[in-house]
Amino acid sequence: MTTSTSIIPNVALVKGQPMTNSRDVAELFGKRHAEVLRAMTGLYCSPEFTERNFALSEYRDSTTAPSICVRMASPF
Known part of the structure; x- marks a missing residue:
C-alpha cells in the first residue's frame, strides 16, 4: 500500500x-535556511529573471x- 502526503506550501x-x-x-524541504540561501547564491x-522573481527581504x-530572507515568485 502506498501512502501519499499532500504538501501545501505557504504562498x-x-x-x-x-x-x-x-x-x-x-521548512517545506526540511533544510536549514542557511543552506537554501547558499544554494540560491x-x-x-x-x-531580468532575477529582478522579476527574487527580492531581498528581512x-x-x-x-x-x-535577518535576511529572499521572497520569490511562486510557481504554485
Missing part, C-alpha cells in the same frame, strides 16, 4: 502575484535580530 499574494520565501522553502539566472527571529 501569499503580494501585489497580485503568488509569492513564497526562502524560510518557507527551507549558486543559481545562474539572467538579471524578518526578525526569536532573538529579534533582523
